[in-house]
Amino acid sequence: MLFVALAAVAAVQAESSTNTTVKYIDYTSLKKFTRARSAKQSSTAGSHEQQQQQQQESSMTGSQEQQEEIETPVPTHVPIPTRPQTEAPTPAPTLAPTPAPAPTLAPTPAPTPAPTPAPTPAPTPDPGPWEAKWIDHDQVKPFAQPEPVTISEKAAVKFKPQLHVTNGCHPYPAVNEAGETGAGLKTKGAPSAKCKGSGWGSQVYGRSTWVQGVWAIMYSWYFPKDSPSSGLGHRHDWEHVIVWIDNPGVENPKILAVTPSAHDGYSKEVPPKADCVDGTSVKVNYESQWPVNHALGSTSKGGDFQDLIMWDQLSENARRAMNGVGWGKANTPFNDGNFKPKLEKAFASFQINYGLLFHQGAVFWVGMIAIAAVGFMHGEPKRLLYGSDYNGTTCGTGKHQDQPLTFYPRITQDLLEQASNPSLSPEDFSFYGVCVATCPDAGTYICNYEAEAEIQSDTSLKTDEERQEERKSRATNLMILPSEKQCWLVALPSEQVFYRCLQITELNSTSVEKCVVPGDEPEYYDEVNGVQVPNEKCEIKRVITTSESMEPAQENPLYSTLQTVGATIGRVIGDLQETWPVFLLCGGVLALVLGFAFVILLRFCAGCIVWITLWSFVLLLLLFALMLSTKGGIIGRSDLSALTSEIASAAAAAGVDTSNVNATEIVLPQTLQASQDRQKAYAVAAYVVYALAGVALLLVCFFQKKIRIAVGIVKEASRALQSLPLLVLFPIIPFVMLLILFTYAAIVGAYIYSSGEMQLASLAGELAEQAGQNVTAEATTTLSKVSPDQTMKLLVAYHFFGFLWTAQLINAISMCTIAGAVSRYYWSRNKTSEEMGRFPVFTSFKNCFRYHFGSLAFGSFIIAVVQFIRAALLYLDHQTKDLQQSNLVLKVVMKIVQCCLWCLEKCLRFLSKNVYILIAMKGHSFCTSAMDAFKILLSNIAQVGAVSTVTFLLLGAGKVAVALSCAIATFAYLEKNSDDYGVGGAHELSSPLAPILLALLLGWFVASTLLGVYEMAIDTILLCFCEDKELNKESGQYFMSDSLKKFVATVKKEPPATDIQDEKP
Template sequence: MGCCCKEKIDEDMTGEEYMEKNRRCTDVLFTLIFLAFWVGMVYAGAYGFSKGDPRILVYGTDYQGNLCGKGALEDFKVRYFVNPYEVLEAGNTAGANIKDAKSICLKACPAASSTLSWVCNYPDSLDSRGLNAITSTTTSYDQWAAMNYDYYSSITTGSHQANSRVYKGPCYPVLLPTTESYGTCSYYAKQTSGAKTAFASLLSTNSQSTPESYDLDDKVTALSDAVAEMLSTPASVMERYIEDFAKAWVVCLVCGFFAPVVLSFVWLGIMRYLAGFFAYFVIAFVNIFAILCTLWLYMKAGVIGNDAIAASDEDGGSSYTDPSEDNQEVLTYAAYACTALTVILLLFTLLMLKRVRIAVAVIKVATQCIAAAPMTIVFPLIPVFVALALFAYWVAAAVYMYSAGDIEQQSCTLTAGAQPQRYCADSADAKNCHCGYETKMTKDLQYMLLYHLFGLLWTTQWLQALTYLTIAYVFALFYFRGGSFSEGMRGCCSSPVFQSFKKMTWFHNGSACFGSLLVAILQFIRIIVAYVVHKMKKAGNDSCCIKYAACCLQYCLWYLQKVLEWINKNAYILIAIEGKSFCFSAWEAISLIMSNILTVGAVNIVGDVLLFLGKLGVALTSGFFAFMYLDTDEYTEGDNRVSSPLLIVVFVIIFAFILAGLFMSVVEMGIDATLLSFCKDCKIHGGKPKFAPPLLAEVLGKYESKQKARNAANRQ
């Protein structure tokens, strides 16, 4: 086995006593740091919830930078773009967008009627173009709403009516019907004939014309699309798919959840009783396939049989070199290389047979532990749900923090004759003729969001670390107790999983915080690098050298993260076994793995193959069930007919694969924990494991000697 030197321990010590002899609280400082960090997380979230309002990110502001439904506009929750020409122009002007189009907050979307009506500026508009400034009166917002926002007939002085007729305000004609969509009035139909005729007559009487030559009736679709794009309305195809999911939710539940759970348990049973068969079948298949490939190459090269690749000579001449001869020569060399690889594979297989037996025994011991403590397989669902709740909170807090930024005018090009100046009565009126508003984050908010992001990464990794520690302790305890749990460990609160969680949280939460911090830092660096690379590409600095360097850097960081996660996982297992600090356990785990590299390799290869086959089989079988379910009359005809079963089947397959992976990860952790427990047992007993469960001990040829020793002890 290549075990390290024997450690000094009390020979009368039981396996459970060995596991507890050095256990103490580890890496406590990092628990305190983690708690202090979460105090900051709570403060950041509270700040966002108290200062931000996500509606501003979805709906935007009116032309004065106010959010509809807030403050003085509390009852005015609907945003209305007063000038449809300006909405169209926003999409055609460089540097401008729909945020630059003038909008006003109303109680409800205005209705286009047979008579001409208007929507006018706020009565107390910040510029000099509101009703109060024009008529020297005091009109409240409620009075303005009672007037249907129309005071066109009251502004008889100056050029206000003339400017209003050419869409320069303060009033704007209501010609197109609108309907509320996500708090915004969206255009949906052609102009009302009565209002259209009345407006045309008004323009003709005053010798005026609209600012554009085209008819708005031809632009209704474009207007609706412009508003819909601003609101990020899902495309019609996605809407159909969402409707399909709503109709086929039973299929998603049965085939995407219940079926994977049942099939995962079935596969665990197969692994428990047929792991050996599958392991040797895979080994035999790989070797036979390698031999067949070698023979095929020899046949095509003409060394064996008459099936060599040859070219026909239609002219019967021999004045040219047959290209097939070069092909045969290449195939011959390929056959020689394949022969060497096949021989090496066969020799390696023969050398690894004993370790394959150990690998199969380790897998069976892991599945025995799951059978003895079935809560083990369900336990990972708890941190998953906690992580989902954390993510939901994080997203909400992040959105609120982002929306807590300052509302400022955005930068755009103010060009004469173009939007927005084209629709201003006075281009020098900065309070009325300006670019639109947007939310800009301050430096403090940016740092707060980065802090919040790192908190999500760290906390997610911490949950995973505690899960690993809990599961590892259960499997290690099962191993060191000789393949059983004490009779007192029954029931929910006294089950091995519950006891393990309490112990690991109390003693080793600091180690979980430390290990998760390392991974979170690396993940955070990867995100920053990806963001910088994205910004460089967006700025046009995407030369081949930069792309290659960025790709190499990102790959190296990804690989480093995988290595660190592997070290962490094995460190958590040693922490569960011996109860020592993170750094010591990580070093000890690497030392044990290097000392037993062949056994570890065999176990990981066999285990990974079986687990992958399980995940793939569960996913594909669930997808097949979903397809068959959707192919019934219930979903091909009538009201529940789905437009396409493809997306639902793909969703079921992906979700089933993830769910099966969750269950298989418990088995994977169990295999690793059992293997490292076995390696540690070898080390402390000079290569002869003392605490191994009977199944594993039998494979090692130690079972009979252990039984004799136990019988002799019982006689005494």
């Protein structure tokens, strides 16, 4: 059921974006911004003629103003790419559009655009509140539908909906050119009484803009009354529908969703049904379900078209009327006060629909919680921690509740017997155990349950001494006693290790120090705690160590190895306990500081480091190839001797004294001499490495421009991290989330795995009850056939898949958050907080849950499925290892499938990372972003390869450098404080190796985390760069830094004078 639900949910993905506010990109708000800047420019101009020309240009007609409209589709709605042929202004302010002045002159041909927009006078003061001018509803003349000019107008006409009126009034014009508005009708008579259509014609009002990466077109109709029947309803009614498309600037925009208004809310069609769309026109129904008022909804019935007039095409008085007139219980949805809130509400509804469809995947987590509850009811994790006795009973449970420890009285015998069986794997060894309350002491005796019960019930044994003698007697006569009534001597002391009592070997050693030089005299000794110890006058001392230990009489190599390993682990843990502040400081704090320093260094010296790294890589390949050549016999000693002779001759000809140089005989070290047994293999390897070195050399030489661009991208990523310092600390959040998830998964998994035998038939009822569902579970024949062991495995598999999915989802949220914040940085002109937002990292993180959660969950689901298949295949490989020993074909097939799945997972991870970047940048669904990512990567494959190679080498070198620095710092600190950490010190260590290695690993982890953020920033900048280059190649108004612009060719084209928006973005 889960996979069916997920497959159904995967068909629809949420459209989303990195921004949380609605952006308005229309000519009125831009015009206001341009006028303000032009006024500032005109204040410095001294020419009266120029100012007069500016005044004339500011009084151009509305059609000319529409030519200045900027609607360039953008990948993210933090910045707005500028139109061609003009200097790039700062992004338009996020404000509701202001009314445009009424046209005063006839349209004139647009002049050829200058490099900088002509200054215009400052806007006129607000004329004050609008006074309503009411006229009869059937006397309002509509606006004629003008010829569309801009991209937004053409898209609005193309997607104009059909309105089908089932009952009630037909749509009427609401306002005329003078600003006079219809007075509406009282709610008397039939629903359509006196409002079956205007003799002047009908009207539909439109307005459009970008909303979180989606183009929204709002179509609004006015009805004189909203009356289900006489006396019900109210005067005036406004209804609207919003058509959501992907991009109005492309050749064939797609309808993503339709949200008709319905009683202060919205109904949703995501995507609209096929029979509800006629070509590019959605079909909308206006109907009242008595006694509820009218509302819009999708329909399969055809309807009528009305003349469309866009907000920017209305006269100034008409716009002022729409902003200022009160319509009673109705309100104008597309005016300045309502347009933004309506879009936000509809967009949230539109997104929630996507979310709800995919949030059915949350049912999976409900199932996980239900399974966890059942595991808590039936499971006992102590079964996994505690050992089992010879009867298979878990110690610490049942009748052994007070005996949680397991002692193995004959472990030596068990190990030797089972080790002699070559077909038995060490992990399958089993030992004869007895449950005890405490670990027994050396010299005591322990018996199995039957023998102990017989001794305790023997009335002839009055005292503990007599019972102890009986145990001793039974231990002495093991060979003649039945196996179920035996006792054993505890020869050595035992210690508790994971609830097991393991015998240990006690080692007592004493050391005596004698002064040798100058001599064994009292003046060369000091008394310390009653012991004579050589003092500073003694130059050489002799140390005599005497050791005494208690060991088993019969040697057991396996048990000795176990004891050695256990002792080593104990010493390592002790060393780490003594040095934890040191390796935390050196491996944690120092690694973080060095990581920051490396990022800053890359900003200023990235070019130098990159080129040194690349040429060093080529040189290392050549040196490695030469070494293989000598081992493979390709280059011999005579060749090297001849080469050095030529060099010596050339040096002598140049006047260099070579009399002291013997260049006739070269003696190679043993490691470089030709290998006799593997010479052919070394020769083949040498040719392969030569080929790789040649390819690397050619790539470095012929891709220098790509490499320089990669250097610029690396520097830009460094600037982004400096502008977003909180981004470096953000990984703490996903780390804590993963830690909580891992803890939860481990605890719940332990309960499930230790739940023992459960029948699936009875389990179904418990799951339904725990999930809070009203379900009656019946023990069907199918369920009854599932064995208890299979039930436990199914639950563990379900839980394990949930863990994988959630872990991948956390990683996806982390990557999308970083990409969103860096995208905000890139797509802002001046890189200021006003453009990026006050908290870009937090905003990006919030958007992952508000807008992108469905897409991220789908992408993580795909990777989790592949990981789960790989895990299942590994389990199958483990279960069939004996069969594979006798079937070579099965073994090879298993390895090939595992390799293919590994490659598939790596490819999916690489692609999904780029998909998450585009989701954060553009706000599209996972599938759409996947196709976009594939196109971008394919069209820029050389650049992507250059950046990936540079990033791999740079960050790999950075991680190694930071980790090694942490290890060296730890070693230096311990050496400097050898009095404390050396022999006899307050924090004596058995070896400094453990803290040094842990500091190395911790430094690698911290560096990988920090530079992982840096790597994600580089990948985001790369995709932003590719998108910026494609979007603005004709205008040259790029968002990239100046260091990158010089590598990008600009192809400028003169746009048509009648419509600058016809140029494709």
